Amino acid sequence: MAARATTAAASLLIARAAAAAGPAMRLxxxxxxxxxxxxxxxxxxxxxxxxxxxxxxxxxxxxxxGLGIMGAPMASNLIKAGCxxxxxxxxxxxxxxxxxxxxxxxxxxxxxxxxxDVTFAMLADPESAVEVACGANGAAQGMAPGKxxxxxxxxxxxxxxxxxxxxxxxxxxxLEAPVSGSKKPAEDGLLIFLTAGDESLYNRVALLxxxxxxxxxxxxxxxxxxxxxxxxxxxxxxxxVSFSEGLLLSEKxxxxxxxxxxxxxxxxxxxxxxSLKGPSMVKAAYPTAFPLKHQQxxxxxxxxxxxxxxxxxxxVAAANELYKVAKSLGLADQDFSAVIEALKAKEQxx
Amino acid sequence: xxxxxxGLGIMGKAMAANLLRHGFxxxxxxxxxxxxxxLVAxxxxxGETPAAVVAKxxxxxxxxxxxxxxxxxxxxxxxxLEQIGDGKxxxxxxxxxxxxxxxxxxxIxxxxxxxVEAPVSGSKKPAEDGQLVILAAGDKALYDDMVPAFDxxxxxxxxxxxxxxxxxxxxxxxxxxxxxxNALSEGLSLADNSGLSPQTLLDVLDLGAIxxxxxKLKGPSMLQGSYNPAFPLKHQQxxxxxxxxxxxxxxxxxxVAAASNEAFKKARSLGLGDLDFSAVYEVLKGASGSGQx
Numbered sequence: 001m002a003a004r005a006t007t008a009a010a011s012l013l014i015a016r017a018a019a020a021a022g023p024a025m026r027l028x029x030x031x032x033x034x035x036x037x038x039x040x041x042x043x044x045x046x047x048x049x050x051x052x053x054x055x056x057x058x059x060x061x062x063x064x065x066g067l068g069i070m071g072a073p074m075a076s077n078l079i080k081a082g083c084x085x086x087x088x089x090x091x092x093x094x095x096x097x098x099x100x101x102x103x104x105x106x107x108x109x110x111x112x113x114x115x116x117d118v119t120f121a122m123l124a125d126p127e128s129a130v131e132v133a134c135g136a137n138g139a140a141q142g143m144a145p146g147k148x149x150x151x152x153x154x155x156x157x158x159x160x161x162x163x164x165x166x167x168x169x170x171x172x173x174x175l176e177a178p179v180s181g182s183k184k185p186a187e188d189g190l191l192i193f194l195t196a197g198d199e200s201l202y203n204r205v206a207l208l209x210x211x212x213x214x215x216x217x218x219x220x221x222x223x224x225x226x227x228x229x230x231x232x233x234x235x236x237x238x239x240x241v242s243f244s245e246g247l248l249l250s251e252k253x254x255x256x257x258x259x260x261x262x263x264x265x266x267x268x269x270x271x272x273x274x275s276l277k278g279p280s281m282v283k284a285a286y287p288t289a290f291p292l293k294h295q296q297x298x299x300x301x302x303x304x305x306x307x308x309x310x311x312x313x314x315x316v317a318a319a320n321e322l323y324k325v326a327k328s329l330g331l332a333d334q335d336f337s338a339v340i341e342a343l344k345a346k347e348q349x350x
Numbered sequence: 351x352x353x354x355x356x357g358l359g360i361m362g363k364a365m366a367a368n369l370l371r372h373g374f375x376x377x378x379x380x381x382x383x384x385x386x387x388x389l390v391a392x393x394x395x396x397g398e399t400p401a402a403v404v405a406k407x408x409x410x411x412x413x414x415x416x417x418x419x420x421x422x423x424x425x426x427x428x429x430x431l432e433q434i435g436d437g438k439x440x441x442x443x444x445x446x447x448x449x450x451x452x453x454x455x456x457x458i459x460x461x462x463x464x465x466v467e468a469p470v471s472g473s474k475k476p477a478e479d480g481q482l483v484i485l486a487a488g489d490k491a492l493y494d495d496m497v498p499a500f501d502x503x504x505x506x507x508x509x510x511x512x513x514x515x516x517x518x519x520x521x522x523x524x525x526x527x528x529x530x531x532n533a534l535s536e537g538l539s540l541a542d543n544s545g546l547s548p549q550t551l552l553d554v555l556d557l558g559a560i561x562x563x564x565x566k567l568k569g570p571s572m573l574q575g576s577y578n579p580a581f582p583l584k585h586q587q588x589x590x591x592x593x594x595x596x597x598x599x600x601x602x603x604x605x606v607a608a609a610s611n612e613a614f615k616k617a618r619s620l621g622l623g624d625l626d627f628s629a630v631y632e633v634l635k636g637a638s639g640s641g642q643x
Binding site for chain 2: 180181182192194214215217219224227228231232234235236238239241242243245246248249250252253254255259260262263264266267268269270271272273276302305306309310311312313314315316317318319321322343345
């Protein structure tokens with residue numbers, strides 16, 4: 001009786017979570033799946049013998065390394081879904097909100113990895129990702145057969161392969177899983193996972209990905225997820241600069257840039273990013289959802305990827321220059337939409 | 351309501367047909383008169399010249415392909431100017447530069463006529479479906495008179511003030527669109543060359559913050575190498591050129607637009623000018639170490 005009630009309650013909660021998640025929900029067949037925010041994803045009372053994604057919960061301890069803009073809400077969503085989460089962050093104080101939610105704490109990536117069955121890592125750049133995985137007291141040192149490491153940082157393919165090797169050499173499995181989506185989608189559990197690597201680890205953590213995200217893709221060998229993320233972000237980075245050029249030109253020729261935002265929202269090039277960021281860009285406000293320095297890092301990595309296959313990507317190259325200028329103007333930690341400032345005429349203080 | 355309609359190309363034909371279907375009396379003209387026949391079958395009357403159309407109709411709409419055609423229809427022999435006058439209105443929905451629009455406006459007003467520029471955002475399908483976005487400016491009273499027609503032709507109209515503002519808004523929008531098409535082409539090419547599935551890239555893009563109708567509509571046909579022109583590449587390149595000129599006049603930095611324009615120019619030089627503007631993908635696809643010419 002109790003098991004059936006749990007299942008019914010689970011279905012009801014799943015339905016409610018799905019409704020609450022709004023129109024962004026997508027259920028797809030094949031390699032990507034829409035995710036309902038399964039509130040009982042990690043419930044101890046659900047059967048751990050049923051395969052993931054079919055009503056079974058994820059049984060086991062989940063580690064989370066890196067509690068920045070993205071990591072904190074992602075870890076928090078896992079905790080709220082009932083998962084047993086252990087956290088680590090370079091600056092310890094950032095762990096406190098998660099501990100208040102019920103997370104455990106270990107003092108090094110190695111200790112987290114050792115205590116947990118699957119460990120996620122969300123770091124800012126290739127250097128940190130390598131350091132946390134392979135450095136002193138790094139996650140690799142706590143890895144062992146049967147454990148898994150899921151790196152959701154955005155890095156280049158070579159870095160991902162390096163991390164993957166150091167993990168798999170311990171007998172553990174590795175999945176690269178960078179995400180598309182920034183702060184709000186992370187908070188709302190609406191990220192898009194672009195995974196590659198160990199497919200059985202992918203299947204094992206599918207339910208956890210569905211807690212944090214709305215959609216997931218398995219793209220094959222390590223490197224493919226990293227590459228896909230870089231291509232997505234390079235298109236986005238270029239589009240943000242085009243949009244900035246449009247806003248500035250409209251203003252300079254006597255139009256109201258807010259009207260441009262409205263006109264764009266009515267037509268074929270209407271994109272959520274434009275409607276979301278346009279109004280604040282017009283007011284020269286850039287609240288950080290995706291730091292400009294990370295967008296520039298992604299463009300740099302995308303350009304390197306393009307160079308490795310001799311692919312010409314002129315607008316991306318032009319856009320990258322502007323992000324560099326924006327960084328030199330001190331805007332590295334602002335939202336990447338601050339790139340519009342790089343286009344503005346400014347008095348140069350030599 | 352009765353309107354004249356000058357120019358029955360990709361856009362004009364669909365727009366005139368739409369007006370006819372919604373009960374407007376329409377008198378059409380096209381440089382190649384044979385193109386009028388399809389509209390005649392839908393109930394249109396034919397004017398032999400732009401002047402003849404203007405003589406007959408209180409309001410005349412024009413939809414020409416570029417500044418040169420727009421000027422020609424107004425200023426040439428048997429053109430609009432010969433019959434425009436007090437009580438008549440001329441609405442040019444072509445995409446031109448602000449200077450061309452101002453020139454037309456001055457000439458029309460000098461003859462006592464009223465003028466509105468009303469370029470549109472949207473290509474063939476939105477024209478067929480009456481879903482254009484109309485960017486009007488100029489004579490407010492004439493604009494108000496035209497609202498019933500605009501409501502049929504489009505899903506939303508903007509009145510943007512003085513002559514030139516509609517033209518400028520259209521150029522800015524198309525500049526962003528042309529650059530976005532280049533960004534998409536670069537992404538698809540890099541994905542393909544890196545061993546990723548370009549279709550998967552389209553799927554991922556469609557789920558996120560940069561999802562937009564243009565990518566969704568054009569992406570799949572680009573991957574099939576199919577470029578039936580909804581918006582000819584040569585016109586997109588014209589718009590990029592005009593937008594860059596506007597930027598030049600006002601010292602606005604536009605490096606991505608400039609890079610995009612280069613790709614469209616290259617595409618034209620490869621003979622792709624009459625294909626859909628998404629054919630710029632062929633330029634990016636070819637611009638790789640392993641690409642074929």
